[in-house]
Amino acid sequence: MDDQQRCEQLYRAHADRVHAYARRRSDDQTADEVVAEVFLIAWRRLDALPPDPLPWLLGVARKTLANHRRATSRAAALNARIEATLVTPTGHTGGDHAVLAALATLDPRDREVLLLIAWEGLRQEEVGAVLGVSRPAVATRLHRARKRLVEALASQDEPVLGRGEVSR
Amino acid sequence: MTDELLDRVRAVDPLPEGSIAPPFESVFAPLADMPRRRGRHRRRRMLGLLLPAVSVAVAIGVMVVAVTLRAGRNANRQRVVATGHRHTPNATSAPTSAPTPSVPAGGMSGIVTVWGAGFSSVGDGVISLQQCLRCEPDGNQTSHSTDTEWLLTTSDGGRSWTRTARGYYIQRPLLAGQDGWAGGLQMLSPKQAVGAAEWEPGSGIARYFVTRDGGRSWSVAPSAAPNEGGSVASLVGGAVWAVGLGSNATILRSPPRGERLTATASQPIQGEYTNVHVEGAGAGSAYVVNADVPRQAFATHDDGRTWQRLTPPPCTGKYAFARLDAAFRQTVWLTCLSGNDRTPRLVRSVDGGRSWRQLSVDWGDDGPQQLAAVNADVAWALNGEGELLRTTNAGATWQPVWSATDARVSPLSRPITKLTASPLPILSVQSADSASIVTLLNRGTTRRAAKLTNLVVYRTANGGQSWQAYPVRL
Numbered sequence: 219m220d221d222q223q224r225c226e227q228l229y230r231a232h233a234d235r236v237h238a239y240a241r242r243r244s245d246d247q248t249a250d251e252v253v254a255e256v257f258l259i260a261w262r263r264l265d266a267l268p269p270d271p272l273p274w275l276l277g278v279a280r281k282t283l284a285n286h287r288r289a290t291s292r293a294a295a296l297n298a299r300i301e302a303t304l305v306t307p308t309g310h311t312g313g314d315h316a317v318l319a320a321l322a323t324l325d326p327r328d329r330e331v332l333l334l335i336a337w338e339g340l341r342q343e344e345v346g347a348v349l350g351v352s353r354p355a356v357a358t359r360l361h362r363a364r365k366r367l368v369e370a371l372a373s374q375d376e377p378v379l380g381r382g383e384v385s386r
Numbered sequence: 387m388t389d390e391l392l393d394r395v396r397a398v399d400p401l402p403e404g405s406i407a408p409p410f411e412s413v414f415a416p417l418a419d420m421p422r423r424r425g426r427h428r429r430r431r432m433l434g435l436l437l438p439a440v441s442v443a444v445a446i447g448v449m450v451v452a453v454t455l456r457a458g459r460n461a462n463r464q465r466v467v468a469t470g471h472r473h474t475p476n477a478t479s480a481p482t483s484a485p486t487p488s489v490p491a492g493g494m495s496g497i498v499t500v501w502g503a504g505f506s507s508v509g510d511g512v513i514s515l516q517q518c519l520r521c522e523p524d525g526n527q528t529s530h531s532t533d534t535e536w537l538l539t540t541s542d543g544g545r546s547w548t549r550t551a552r553g554y555y556i557q558r559p560l561l562a563g564q565d566g567w568a569g570g571l572q573m574l575s576p577k578q579a580v581g582a583a584e585w586e587p588g589s590g591i592a593r594y595f596v597t598r599d600g601g602r603s604w605s606v607a608p609s610a611a612p613n614e615g616g617s618v619a620s621l622v623g624g625a626v627w628a629v630g631l632g633s634n635a636t637i638l639r640s641p642p643r644g645e646r647l648t649a650t651a652s653q654p655i656q657g658e659y660t661n662v663h664v665e666g667a668g669a670g671s672a673y674v675v676n677a678d679v680p681r682q683a684f685a686t687h688d689d690g691r692t693w694q695r696l697t698p699p700p701c702t703g704k705y706a707f708a709r710l711d712a713a714f715r716q717t718v719w720l721t722c723l724s725g726n727d728r729t730p731r732l733v734r735s736v737d738g739g740r741s742w743r744q745l746s747v748d749w750g751d752d753g754p755q756q757l758a759a760v761n762a763d764v765a766w767a768l769n770g771e772g773e774l775l776r777t778t779n780a781g782a783t784w785q786p787v788w789s790a791t792d793a794r795v796s797p798l799s800r801p802i803t804k805l806t807a808s809p810l811p812i813l814s815v816q817s818a819d820s821a822s823i824v825t826l827l828n829r830g831t832t833r834r835a836a837k838l839t840n841l842v843v844y845r846t847a848n849g850g851q852s853w854q855a856y857p858v859r860l
Contacts, residue, residue: 226410229407229410230410233407233408233410234404234405234406234407235404236407237405237406237407237408238401238404238405241400241401241405242399242400242401249405250407250408253407253408254408314394314397314398317394317395317397317398318398321395321398325658327660327678332395333395335392336392336395336396336399337395337396337399337401343499350661351660351661353501354569355660355661358660359660362658364391367391367395368391
């Protein structure tokens with residue numbers, strides 16, 4: 219299998235996941251640009267990709283998105299952009315507004331951990347690989363996010379959820 | 387995370403059905419003609435484009451030239467090989483194929499991850515493993531998955547190993563002689579460990595652990611506060627420095643051979659940060675960096691009573707400190723990202739951070755991963771491509787002594803990209819000349835759920851000129 223075939227195989231396996239990650243955090247055009255840039259970098263680093271490349275690809279997408287925001291100066295801060303995305307999620311008209319509002323109150327770093335698990339379907343080790351932090355750090359942020367999400371929901375007179383077994 | 391709460395978060399996913407990326411052809415066709423960044427990739431691609439168009443004679447000529455160029459380039463590189471026997475380098479001879487180390491029978495099923503490894507200069511060693519059974523082939527956990535945490539210990543420099551199941555995992559275990567420290571998570575029962583319920587009351591409590599027998603037995607160290615355990619610790623001269631990962635990134639310290647970590651008198655970093663690193667430097671000195679926030683690096687020389695902010699000139703503008711290692715009291719090496727392109731820089735101070743010198747080192751595309759300074763002149767560095775570099779002249783020049791991907795500078799007979807776990811080797815430096823590298827590979831297959839048999843520790847005692855391989859029976 220030559221490099222072109224390897225790259226095509228990599229793209230077909232993961233491009234949709236990378237696009238979804240970017241699309242959840244930006245507009246459609248930006249998501250397309252992020253996908254192109256991520257796989258350009260992957261193409262250059264094809265021989266050094268880890269066996270499970272998805273966390274690595276998402277990590278590159280995350281940095282690419284951050285660079286894109288700085289370059290275009292469209293958003294003052296990541297927090298405001300994600301909050302806006304959360305409040306008016308593209309293509310999603312239903313939704314639990316209490317949860318959206320509660321998510322918007324979380325620290326951006328804690329929220330990113332939570333969303334990488336809930337939306338991107340990653341495990342904690344993979345989240346650590348995406349964010350470049352240790353597993354205990356991921357666990358800490360997840361714990362904080364969960365705790366404050368419950369508190370935020372409770373403050374909206376939502377029923378407080380009981381603790382249960384961790385699903386991931 | 388409760389299932390109900392997680393389901394509610396999933397329910398507000400703006401793209402519950404996922405997304406569809408542009409077709410491969412529309413994105414990649416323009417990219418296919420672009421050169422790779424690395425020289426060897428570019429050469430390979432150029433060859434691939436030229437071969438169909440030129441005659442066999444020309445192709446042979448190109449290959450002869452390429453081989454000649456590579457040989458010339460490698461003349462200054464030390465070739466490192468390792469097998470079950472010791473090899474000495476011979477830079478002038480043609481590269482020889484190093485056989486795969488002999489691996490004892492046995493094996494560990496499931497998906498195995500190496501969390502950390504620590505070695506002392508007296509032959510003790512600890513490797514922390516996690517084994518996930520009934521995981522899906524792609525590594526995802528299911529409701530039926532179970533995790534088991536293992537410790538491998540040796541007291542004879544790696545010749546024999548003992549595997550023991552633990553109710554906790556430890557990350558970055560550190561050993562100095564018989565004494566050792568590690569951050570970790572204690573599980574109350576294997577069942578409650580399912581899903582790795584870190585920090586969840588009733589399932590696990592983060593703790594620090596201490597050993598006095600080279601890692602064969604561990605006890606929970608009294609902590610500064612409940613749930614303040616973290617994974618980062620530094621053990622220099624018997625004194626321990628650590629960062630708690632609770633509600634605040636609290637710098638903790640224990641005196642030599644002490645077993646109680648307490649918060650230092652003042653805290654240089656305020657806030658709930660989780661990417662804080664601390665390194666002890668002996669005699670009351672330590673250095674702290676916060677990689678979450680630009681321009682946050684500090685030094686103390688009075689056991690944490692006062693802290694001075696560090697301002698290396700190359701690390702200006704938008705950057706975050708990434709790695710730091712303190713050799714001894716006044717000497718510190720650290721990496722930072724500088725400029726809008728976040729270029730990795732390496733700087734070094736020998737006067738406690740008052741003045742800095744910028745050093746040049748090839749961090750590769752992924753930047754620095756591990757940095758181990760031994761003294762003011764000798765340091766080891768592992769970059770994101772799995773290349774181990776060493777300097778003996780204060781960073782003026784760096785010698786490649788190990789590569790995860792380049793077989794010509796590798797103790798492995800095949801590239802380490804075949805790993806099933808541990809994407810990068812784990813480096814542990816014991817002295818200026820001695821170092822250990824832990825690798826985990828799976829007999830050349832990339833199937834993550836395959837039976838794992840091949841965990842190898844490579845040790846050098848001569849600065850990387852030769853390596854001794856110690857296969858670990860799993």
